[in-house]
Amino acid sequence: MPTPASTDTAGSDAVRRVEKVADEFEAAAEETERLGRLSDRSVQAIKDAGLMRLLAPEEHGGYQVHPREFGEAVMATARRCGASGWVAGVVGVHPWEIAMLDPRVGEEVWGQNQDTWVSSPYTPSGIAEPVDGGYVVTGHWQFSSGTDHADWVFLGALTGDGSGRPAASPTYLHVLIPRQDYEILQDSWNVIGLQGTGSKDVVVKNAFVPAYRTVSHLDVAQGIAAERVGRTGTLFRLPFAVLFPLGITSAVVGIAEGALGQHLAYQRNRVNAAGGRMKDDPYSLYAISEAAADIAASRSQLLDGVTGAYAQLEAGHPITTKQAGQIRRNQIRCAWRAVNAVDEIFARSGGNAGRRDNPLQRFWRDAHMGLQHFIHMPGPVYHAGAVLEMGVDLPDHLRGVI
Structure with a gap:
């Protein structure tokens, strides 16, 4: 597909890596839409381009690129396949946040495989009941883009009052949960556009999440979560x-x-x-x-x-x-x-x-x-x-x- 003349595709290393697999994204786009999730070919192209590592910390194989380079690479991908670009843009942000958590989390997620993906969403559609050492989380979330290819999920939750309802003044948390502790509702994504993103619902029932796998939304929103774990970049x-x-x-x-x-x-x-x-x-x-x-x-x-x-x-x-x-x-x-x-x-x-x-x-x-x-x-x-x-x-x- 011709590239619009106004678009500069020659800039960053990340964009050049996308350009090398651009034909793969284009060729797989129709299959990706038909499947209702990224095709294996699209997933491999994302991995070959290193898109999910762009914002990941260097100690886990990440590139820690300038955010502009990340944005340019997502654009270059979406220009060929909207669904692939969308998943790269959404899922590609999560390594950035994992770097703000306790160092144990990075080891758990990437210790065996640096290409492990983490999906979301952050909408506070669940309750996190405080217990010794962490929280018990229950909820139902929509729009988990790329979730079929992820082994972990970031979810938004409000701290509870002990009865399954939000506390009087709840804390809005981001909680990180491994694949064995949540269910993907496979028939929950039937839409007119971005069908290939596979943005399905996920359900969690009474999953224990240790405190070190959580972070306050406010700390991330204000840009101070990284400082608390010693990251100064x-x-x-x-x-x-x-x-x-x-x-x-x-x-x-x-x-x-x-x-x-x-x-x-x-x-x-x-x-x-x-x-x-x-x-x-x-x-x-x-x-x-x-x-x-x-x-x-x-x-x-x-x-x-x-x-x-x-x-x-x-x-x-x-x-x-x-x-x-x-x-x-x-x-x-x-x-x-x-x-x-x-x-x-x-x-x-x-x-x-x-x-x-x-x-x-x-x-x-x-x-x-x-x-x-x-x-x-x-x-x-x-x-x-x-x-x-x-x-x-x-x-x-x-x-x-x-």
Whole structure:
């Protein structure tokens, strides 16, 4: 598939590794969607490109790359296969958080296999009842992307009151659970887009989780969890709301770039119903340029946000609440801008664009499904962003969104 001219694919080592297996991602994309999970071929391509090791700590075979490089690699993957890029962006963040836990956790997860995957989600859909040495966790979580290929799962849970309900003032925890302690509901993922991500439900019933395999969401959100285990690297001091959305939105931007590439290839030789060549149609060409500019703007703004945050921490300056709010606001706008651009070119691709054998329709569906993730909900984040721009104190109920 041709790469949009606005996309720089020659930059990082991570992107170059993705480019080496790009044909594998493209060739396996249809099978991945049909299976409702990543195909074995797609999984192997992700491993060959080292995508899950990009943010992992060096002592466990990780690359500890600059987050911009991670975002670029996710985009390069999603440009070929939306589902593969999505899983790389979501699952690829988890090694970053494992590095913030007790060192015993890294040994448990990667001691025997440095390619072990960890899925999620972080939504607090479970209860963690405090017991001696840890917690007993029970719950039901949706949207565990890539879970069929993972041996562990990060889950969000609220501390309980002893009766199966949240405590009066619960602590929001991220808990890490091994595969033998949770069930994957295999028939729980039947959607119109990103079908190949296999984002199925997981269920946990009374699983004991030692305290060292848990971390407070607030500590991760504020970027202080790493300090508590002695990690001082800039990568691990980034706030959760700066790094976690990067993988997801990078996948959406990459999917949009893939849609643009498919549209360009299709329009190049297309003849419309009146016999005119689309490459000579000034109205369609106008739409192409406008969409290409918007997708390129989304790419730049998203990567610039995390790059600026990283540089500021590297220089010894903390990220302010206002800056975090701006990064989150812009990250959401990047996703919406990119998907709106996809709509503009898809609407000008003719009826044949909707045929199942035309990859463009898969990119279009994947883009819209990616936009449904809660990390792309604009309302509360835009509200918080506007309040911060005015210099007004942020209400407590909005602090959690950034």
